[in-house]
Amino acid sequence: MNIQNVEYLKHAYKIAPWRVQRQWLGNALLVVVALAMVATLYLDVTSQAAIAGREIQDLTASISDSQQVSADLQTQLASLTSARVMEQRALDIGFRPMESGEAEYLAVPGYSVLEPDILSSAPILQLSTLTIPPEYNESLLDWMDKKIANSARRVQ
Amino acid sequence: MRQQYARRTQVLTSVMGFIALAIIVQMTRIQNSAEAAIFRQQASNYAYELHTFYPDRGEIYDRNGHLFAGNKSVYEVGVDLNIVKDPQAIASAVSVGLDMDYSQVLGDILDPADNVSYVVLADFVEAQKALDLQDLKNALQEQSEAGVLGGLTGLEFKSHPQRSYPENSLGSNIIGFVSREGRGYFGIEEKYDTLLAGNPVQALVPTDPNKAFEIPRVLNGTTLVLTINRDLQASAEKILDESLSTYGADGGSIVIMDPRNGELLAMAVTPRMDLNQFWNYGTIYDKASQFNSAISMPYEPGSVTKILTMAAALDSGSVSPGTTYLDTGSILVGGAIIQNWNQEPWGVQDMTGCLQHSLNVCMATLSMQMGAETFYGYMDNFGFGHLTGVDLAGESAGRLKIPGDADWYPVDLGTNAFGQGVTATPIQIMMAASSIANHGRTVTPHALYAMVRDGRQYDVPAQFAGSPISEKTADTLSGMLAVSLESEGSLALVPGYRVAGKTGTAQIPVNGFYDSTQTNASFIGWGPVDDPQFMIYVWLERPSASIWGSETAAPVFGEMAAKTVILLDIPPDSIRQQLVAK
Numbered sequence: 230m231n232i233q234n235v236e237y238l239k240h241a242y243k244i245a246p247w248r249v250q251r252q253w254l255g256n257a258l259l260v261v262v263a264l265a266m267v268a269t270l271y272l273d274v275t276s277q278a279a280i281a282g283r284e285i286q287d288l289t290a291s292i293s294d295s296q297q298v299s300a301d302l303q304t305q306l307a308s309l310t311s312a313r314v315m316e317q318r319a320l321d322i323g324f325r326p327m328e329s330g331e332a333e334y335l336a337v338p339g340y341s342v343l344e345p346d347i348l349s350s351a352p353i354l355q356l357s358t359l360t361i362p363p364e365y366n367e368s369l370l371d372w373m374d375k376k377i378a379n380s381a382r383r384v385q
Numbered sequence: 386m387r388q389q390y391a392r393r394t395q396v397l398t399s400v401m402g403f404i405a406l407a408i409i410v411q412m413t414r415i416q417n418s419a420e421a422a423i424f425r426q427q428a429s430n431y432a433y434e435l436h437t438f439y440p441d442r443g444e445i446y447d448r449n450g451h452l453f454a455g456n457k458s459v460y461e462v463g464v465d466l467n468i469v470k471d472p473q474a475i476a477s478a479v480s481v482g483l484d485m486d487y488s489q490v491l492g493d494i495l496d497p498a499d500n501v502s503y504v505v506l507a508d509f510v511e512a513q514k515a516l517d518l519q520d521l522k523n524a525l526q527e528q529s530e531a532g533v534l535g536g537l538t539g540l541e542f543k544s545h546p547q548r549s550y551p552e553n554s555l556g557s558n559i560i561g562f563v564s565r566e567g568r569g570y571f572g573i574e575e576k577y578d579t580l581l582a583g584n585p586v587q588a589l590v591p592t593d594p595n596k597a598f599e600i601p602r603v604l605n606g607t608t609l610v611l612t613i614n615r616d617l618q619a620s621a622e623k624i625l626d627e628s629l630s631t632y633g634a635d636g637g638s639i640v641i642m643d644p645r646n647g648e649l650l651a652m653a654v655t656p657r658m659d660l661n662q663f664w665n666y667g668t669i670y671d672k673a674s675q676f677n678s679a680i681s682m683p684y685e686p687g688s689v690t691k692i693l694t695m696a697a698a699l700d701s702g703s704v705s706p707g708t709t710y711l712d713t714g715s716i717l718v719g720g721a722i723i724q725n726w727n728q729e730p731w732g733v734q735d736m737t738g739c740l741q742h743s744l745n746v747c748m749a750t751l752s753m754q755m756g757a758e759t760f761y762g763y764m765d766n767f768g769f770g771h772l773t774g775v776d777l778a779g780e781s782a783g784r785l786k787i788p789g790d791a792d793w794y795p796v797d798l799g800t801n802a803f804g805q806g807v808t809a810t811p812i813q814i815m816m817a818a819s820s821i822a823n824h825g826r827t828v829t830p831h832a833l834y835a836m837v838r839d840g841r842q843y844d845v846p847a848q849f850a851g852s853p854i855s856e857k858t859a860d861t862l863s864g865m866l867a868v869s870l871e872s873e874g875s876l877a878l879v880p881g882y883r884v885a886g887k888t889g890t891a892q893i894p895v896n897g898f899y900d901s902t903q904t905n906a907s908f909i910g911w912g913p914v915d916d917p918q919f920m921i922y923v924w925l926e927r928p929s930a931s932i933w934g935s936e937t938a939a940p941v942f943g944e945m946a947a948k949t950v951i952l953l954d955i956p957p958d959s960i961r962q963q964l965v966a967k
Contacts, residue, residue, distance in 0.1 A: 276537075285600065288601055292500075296441065297458050297544065297546065297901075298458060300441065300455060300456040300546065301457050301458050301512065303444075303452065303455055304455040304456065304457045304549045305457075306452075306550055307451070307452035307455060307551035307552075308551040310451070311551050311552050311553070311555070312555055312615055312616060312618075312619040313552075313553070313555070314618070316619070325952055328946040328947075329879070329880065329881065329950060329951055330880065332883070332951060332956075334957075334960045334964075336954040336964055352528060352909070361592070
């Protein structure tokens with residue numbers, strides 16, 4: 230094929246009206262698809278943030294409930310094992326207070342006197358050092374604002 | 386034709402494009418207008434609300450992990466007026482379930498204050514009662530037809546924590562209580578109120594539930610572990626109550642302390658109150674000092690003070706244990722005659738005899754021999770007239786008159802030596818006497834063993850408040866006191882254990898004169914003498930069975946000491962010495 234034929238075909242292709250229309254249509258579709266992608270992304274991010282927010286609220290309420298239940302149970306247990314109740318239970322099942330002359334003492338090699346209980350052991354993790362990344366609470370507009378502000382600052 | 390269509394299309398496109406452009410321009414203009422800024426500001430005002438996160442109040446335990454003070458859920462019962470369906474049904478259910486007046490409840494619902502959409506019917510309702518009401522509400526809702534609201538619709542329940550005391554009145558004078566406003570009163574609850582309450586945290590919470598936010602970490606209040614032994618406390622209260630009945634006393638206290646480190650093991654007083662019903666405080670106590678008389682109510686302790694006078698005399702070198710003097714039954718001090726308790730002469734006595742027979746004349750002689758400066762110097766070092774610093778709210782310092790005070794007279798030098806004309810609380814005398822039991826070192830009494838916060842435990846170290854006397858004086862005097870108890874066959878003696886101690890019988894001043902029929906009977910003692918592990922102070926107010934401390938307070942000490950050695954696992958001296966020897 231000589232050069233003249235090629236130029237002819239290219240010219241014919243360029244002037245074909247459907248070709249121009251298709252270009253316009255393609256560009257428009259490209260914009261629509263791009264917008265759809267951004268919208269989808271935005272919806273996805275916001276829905277994830279919303280779900281995370283709801284879960285945090287649920288977990289917070291759950292923690293609070295558990296702590297209250299735990300405190301209630303602890304208090305109930307303490308009431309059930311209070312000095313007065315335990316003494317009465319002991320008397321009811323036939324025990325009586327010991328007199329000073331009734332105690333027998335044995336030397337047990339290696340035994341050490343019990344110390345008061347240590348109520349806590351390892352320290353709790355420092356949760357306050359964690360922070361929620363901005364992706365979880367930042368909207369697309371917030372993100373764009375931030376980017377624009379950063380760019381403006383850089384330009385200055 | 387085709388060109389015409391094309392032109393129309395172009396015009397239409399231009400118009401549409403212009404409209405679109407106009408909309409965009411207008412949108413941009415509105416977005417950036419001054420009004421938009423105002424609206425944005427208004428929106429941002431409502432976007433977040435300041436929320437205060439309150440920590441749970443710290444718990445209080447005894448030294449063995451028994452809970453003295455915790456938290457439990459109680460409910461606020463109210464009515465949402467916007468959705469009430471049947472006010473009569475609610476009033477009926479609430480009045481029956483919560484023992485309230487029907488017409489009062491109905492009136493609250495039907496005639497609320499202006500602009501009110503929620504009415505609180507009752508607060509601090511016990512969980513069980515609130516849950517029963519809630520079950521009734523749910524049952525009525527289930528029974529009603531589909532789509533129809535139940536009869537108790539609008540009745541709301543909100544839970545919140547409240548202080549709870551599982552041991553009720555046990556150790557109430559030590560623990561104190563927390564009001565419904567969350568403020569601690571008396572004892573540990575007041576002294577460590579800030580620590581127990583913790584620090585509320587304020588945070589901006591987004592009103593938009595779709596926005597995630599960081600929950601602030603709210604540390605609960607500090608949990609406190611006390612030095613108190615619950616079982617010993619229960620025994621002390623039981624023995625005190627029985628002794629009030631046995632000896633017909635108006636009131637009293639029993640305090641048990643470890644003289645080696647100042648840890649308070651028990652502190653029983655009368656009257657006591659059920660801390661879960663703290664609102665009865667006003668009906669139980671006439672004045673605040675009655676809440677814990679062991680630290681708040683100074684009184685003239687009488688002859689228990691003689692051990693301190695003797696300690697001063699021995700330590701200053703004025704006398705030695707073998708020093709003798711001729712007791713003639715009376716002595717003139719500052720123009721006034723001081724007599725012995727039986728107004729009889731006791732002849733030649735050594736210093737142990739002085740203590741054994743509790744001779745006022747001997748003590749007045751010693752204080753005069755020492756001189757006012759030395760005597761009051763020692764009394765000051767022993768802590769008379771000063772707060773001990775015990776970590777319980779409401780401590781009183783008592784009074785020690787000294788030369789130069791407007792109301793001090795020369796006779797006071799004689800009477801102060803045997804505990805008259807000077808006031809002190811039981812805890813002050815224990816602190817002073819701890820220097821004798823603890824080989825010359827005074828301990829600071831305290832009730833806090835440890836603090837637990839943020840998963841860490843901090844043990845409170847023992848604090849010492851000086852050495853008013855030498856170790857030699859302390860040990861010598863301990864031995865003399867033990868001998869004096871053994872010689873008189875005191876009712877304070879504990880079989881198998883060598884204890885040291887001293888009785889006190891102090892007449893009570895009434896209208897400026899001492900009433901010989903009304904006394905404060907006291908006893909302070911500690912043991913085992915060679916290795917003191919407990920110090921017990923007994924105070925009985927106005928015993929009617931006998932006015933003498935030796936017949937009332939001393940046997941109470943003996944009973945309490947016998948119980949203490951069991952509960953603290955202290956073997957008899959012979960066995961303990963064998964164990965130590967091994």
